Amino acid sequence: CTHYLFIVVVAVNSTLLTINAGDYIFYTDWAWTSYTVFSISQTLMLVVGATYYLTFTGVPGTATYYALIMTVYTWVARGAWFALGYPYDFIVTPVWLPSAMLLDLAYWATKKNKHSLILFGGVLVGMSLPLFNMVNLITVADPLETAFKYPRPTLPPYMTPIEPQVGKFYNSPVALGAGAGAVLSVTFAALGCKLNTW
Secondary structure, three states: OHHHHHHHHHHHHHHHHHHHOOOOOOOOOOHHHHHHHHHHHHHHHHHHHHHHHHHHHOOOOHHHHHHHHHHHHHHHHHHHHHHOOOOHHHOOOOOOHHHHHHHHHHHHHOOOOHHHHHHHHHHHHHHHHHHHHHHHHHOOOOHHHHHHHOOOOOOOHHHOOOOOOOOOOOOOHHHHHHHHHHHHHHHHHHHHHHHHHO
16 A cells, blocks of 8 residues: 555656656746756656556556556646636646656666666656657647737746746757656656665
8 A cells, every 4th residue: 555655756756756746837048947957857757656657567558557547647737727717738747658668668678677677767758758758749839929919927037937038058858858857857766766675
């Protein structure tokens, strides 16, 4: 029971982090910085929970199931935004599923070798999630334009969206997020495995 409770708690926290970790709606001067932090935080939340769940059950495919839980929880939470008047195509859910599938694939292809899961799976998730999320972001309505049309009613004036200075700090938020995520995800994958030995 404790194991499954942990899975639910991590999935709920992933949902909360999705909404609070520099979400796409906060398109200010820090747009790409927010995107990078957002990508890294999502990568780590996915990999620790999915690795825990995967090694707990020992069945390839459960990491993808875990990502599906995160996605469903997030859609439910985003329904509140839709109720506030935001257009439906602006409610972007991070693309966890393809990265979780890569984690499952790494576990299955290495015949359930935990060390390979930590190393290969962690790197694959860390490098892929920022890329998938950028593709996901490109397919929806322009976030900056939407933020101007639908400002949050609770936002103070100083947080009104302004034109982002793209490339002001670095030119590739996807590369930065993928690089940092690939390194950190290995550590968090190891943590996910370690949680099963408590």
